[in-house]
Amino acid sequence: MELLYLICSILSTAVTSLLLSLLLPCRYIIRRICTTRASDDSVVLYEGTVWHERRRPVHHSFHYSVRYALIDLDAAAHAPPNHLSADAIRHISKTNGPVFLLTIPPSVGYEQNPLSIYYCYDVEGSTRTLKKCIAEVTNTPWGERVTFLFNPNSDLVAKPLHVSPFMDMHGNWSMKTNEPAENLHVIISVQHPKLGNYFTASLTAKRVGSSVSRDYSGFFWLMPHKVALWIYWHALKLWWKNVAFIQHPRYSNPKYREEALLRDEGISYCQAFGSNEAKILKAEGRAFESMEKTTKNRLITWRDAPWPWCWIHTQESIEEPGAEYIHKNQ
Template sequence: MELLYLLISILSTTFTSLILSLLLPFRYLLRRPLISDDSVILYQGTVWHERRRPVHHSFSYQVRYALFDLDAASHPPPNHLSADDARRLANTNGPVFLLTIPPSVGYEQNPLSLYYCYDFKASKKTLRKCIAEVTNTPWGERVSFLFDPSSDLVAKSLHVSPFMDMLGNWSMKANEPGNNLHVVISVQHPELGNYFTASLTAVRVTTSVSGDHTGFFWLMPHKVALWIYWHALKLWWKNVPLIPHPRYQNPGYKEEALLRDETIRCCQAFGINQASNIREHGETFDQVSVTENIRCCSWTDAPWPWR
């Protein structure tokens, strides 16, 4: 059934994108651009993936991103948090920037979007928290959560790939975006160890791309999807086992992820040995400390035809 849904999704996207691409010249003449203000910074770089177990497989591809100042952008991308929503979630008081691949000719493909949430302290702007939006392929489900950009460990809360189970944790790190930006995510697995790493390295586009940026991002989401599907086929060819979506076998996987993440946060707050002893002897954590270390995760269901 999922293969049928995938075929429907591909055909629908192809038809829609073809029609909208043919209409682009008329849009330039008749419509206001969707991305046309100075609050958008453009980046171009490379996404790199490496899987080390059970087989070695690595690849890289060129990608283009936009960094939106959500307080100033006149046309922020749809289906994302507002600046105020992000500030409430991150408990910050400064500007919020969203790094994402904007939709192109009716299609969106963002394995990872990041919100950079700043604080103002003593008139100094400091990057305090990031919000990650992780979207899986091909289903299009999404999970959003806070993390510390300097370094953080987060329980895996989404079935991001049919070639990965739900047992790992995500080690995450992101620098403050400037002329360069860098994001690294690695998977810490209880059996396979540190077996997978993905990174984004990009530089700010210094050449002038004036006016409507639609041409800069034309078919960019489609290219990302093509790379994902092509290398999924290669993994299948290398006999990496397919893992069904946990909603079919373990509907409580989200709650289990939250419990694992609570343990991670408590271990970070108390120290690993102390937290382990508390768990082993059936004692309880201090309620205030536990509350402060519970990570808020928000899930978005799959769009049509996957739901």
């Protein structure tokens, strides 16, 4: 059934994207004639490279060029579809400053966003500090999205989502990102109990000049499609290399989300007290205020993700995810 949905998604996306692509020149001409719109200061564009490297059980690596938008959610004229609002993010992260969203916008009827990141700032006087980040990870073929807090300087998170049919759920994600400026980098590695540090994905990008920011439709034209093409093509290559195919855990282990929360709680214990102290505390059933604070600050939340095509996004579909997220974590 999932394969059928995937085939239908590909066919529908191909037709939709072709039709909308044919309209792009007309849209561009009309905008040039009818408007004198200045560059949008609420959006900063980045262009760079995504690298993937798997070291075990077989070596496999690839890279592709990519384009991202960094959106000031407070200043943007229109909220990005299917993402959280600035107020929702501040509520979750307990920050008081601006919120920026790093994402690949939908383009010609298609959306493909394996990872989006919210950068959450605190403001004290005239000083603005990047305090926390929120990752938004989507596994498009299965229609799921997970959102969780992490420390941008370096953090370890129990893997909460089945993102690849060639990876099980037993690993942890090591995550790190810098404060977006002229250069941007995001590094994620997978630490596995048996395979060790066997997989790394990274994004390295540079800020693009403001001269291209008058019309984003041309800049991002087939960018989501390209991301999907590389992901599925290299999945086929892994299958060809006889890497074991792993079914989604919901078919064999309906409690995989609860188990991910427990594993992340164990990581939090270790981060707060050190590995040995955490084992003793858990064995004795002892609870301390600092322990509870540490184990509750990830706020991992799952929700359904939209299917890739995106004909219409109403205001309800934009705001509802944030409202749902706040309600679950109050």
